């Protein structure tokens with residue numbers, strides 16, 4: 393089959409990888425001048441992969457397949473873009489998200505080490521032991537490196553004969569003819585089209601507004617106080633800092649920077665609006681993290697990045713097919729870790745036509 397993929401985030405790159413391996417002619421189209429698009433969800437330094445899921449046990453189980461798919465990709469790339477630094481959770485108040493993630497690990501029978509506040513602060517001196525109930529460390533997971541993965545995949549796909557068109561914005565898709573229309577007036581036709589357009593999906597397919605909502609958020613890269621730098625360089629990812637801010641942390645591992653982000657910071661927004669960091673935005677994001685971090689005002693703001701992404705109402709992933717067009721949205725703020733597995737599954741569904749099977753897998757049912 394002659395297949396076009398619209399959008400070269402991790403879902404599009406992985407689908408191109410898997411379809412190419414299955415012997416199909418693949419054209420991957422990206423609106424940004426270069427892959428990865430720094431304004432897309434997959435353009436960042438690092439993302440967490442973890443077994444810990446709160447209520448969503450189906451996704452916790454699917455992590456086994458996610459790791460297997462990354463392993464297949466590392467073999468093809470000849471390089472591993474993952475650091476198994478472990479994943480920590482923290483609970484500040486009974487029933488907070490930090491506790492929910494721990495309950496999820498218990499349900500999976502997945503082991504972790506549990507630390508009283510004093511012991512946690514001894515191991516991780518950036519924590520203020522007076523502000524939380526407990527911390528726990530799961531050995532299963534760590535940091536994936538999206539920008540490096542994208543660069544490696546673009547190289548591999550080109551070597552393997554995939555046509556990659558950067559700086560090519562698609563303005564419409566025709567489910568009946570399989571034609572893509574481009575902003576420059578060009579038009580190309582394919583047997584199948586896979587749309588993996590991330591936060592821009594509604595611009596191409598506004599009928600999905602019943603299912604997808606687009607948000608803007610921001611993350612802050614911080615320069616920790618000098619005496620805490622060694623602790624941060626050896627720290628695990630933090631899936632949730634507890635309390636009410638839905639805060640997560642990526643440590644400064646493997647040449648990356650310390651990064652903090654919080655669910656409470658996101659607001660509904662179209663993907664191209666308000667992309668410059670707002671004055672003082674870095675300090676606002678940083679300050680969500682005290683508690684449980686000590687000395688937060690001593691952390692310097694290095695950089696703020698705005699991010700655009702989509703959510704479904706139940707935070708499950710989505711696919712929908714009309715004619716020759718299959719749309720896939722694996723986000724709701726937790727899709728990167730499944731990226732390589734999503735690509736393999738989407739490619740299999742393009743071949744088999746099993747749309748219901750794909751949707752059931754994406755929803756981790």
Ligand SMILES: Cc1cc2nc3c(=O)[nH]c(=O)nc-3n(C[C@H](O)[C@H](O)[C@H](O)COP(=O)(O)OP(=O)(O)OC[C@H]3O[C@@H](n4cnc5c(N)ncnc54)[C@H](O)[C@@H]3O)c2cc1C
Pocket residue numbers: 398399400401402403404421422423424428429432433434435438439440441560561562563588589590591592593596609610611653699700701721722723724725726727728729730
């Ligand atoms: C702040 C933040 C933190 C996150 N943390 C985690 C985490 O720790 N772990 C985790 O698993 N997940 C996390 N996620 C979610 C994860 O990043 C996303 O699920 C994943 O990156 C989505 O990839 P995608 O390929 O679907 O979309 P995107 O990466 O957004 O890619 C879509 C691509 O399509 C291109 N495009 C769009 N429209 C067109 C068009 N018309 N023509 C041509 N090209 C087009 C875009 O330019 C873009 O490159 C996080 C997301 C955010 C925003």
